[in-house]
Amino acid sequence: MTSANMPFFDTVAYCEVTTRKIDSMPKGPAYENCAGNQAHYRSIIGAAIDAKQFKESKVEQCAKASRSAYEGMWYCMNDQPFS
Numbered sequence: 001m002t003s004a005n006m007p008f009f010d011t012v013a014y015c016e017v018t019t020r021k022i023d024s025m026p027k028g029p030a031y032e033n034c035a036g037n038q039a040h041y042r043s044i045i046g047a048a049i050d051a052k053q054f055k056e057s058k059v060e061q062c063a064k065a066s067r068s069a070y071e072g073m074w075y076c077m078n079d080q081p082f083s
Contacts, residue, residue: 041069
């Protein structure tokens, strides 16, 4: 597995759903923050995958278990709780 074929989350849909009650307008500040965070975590995860820091099975397990897209996946891959 590489960063090019790592698990994919639709961050636009994820951030729209998770920020709809927080932002008073579509794609407001909370959405922009969420999208930025997801892009950051995706790049970190991609770099870690390319550096072979995690086994493919762990990456796939955490992608399936994550309810908070890339951020939750990162915490899972590092065996840390995410609230």
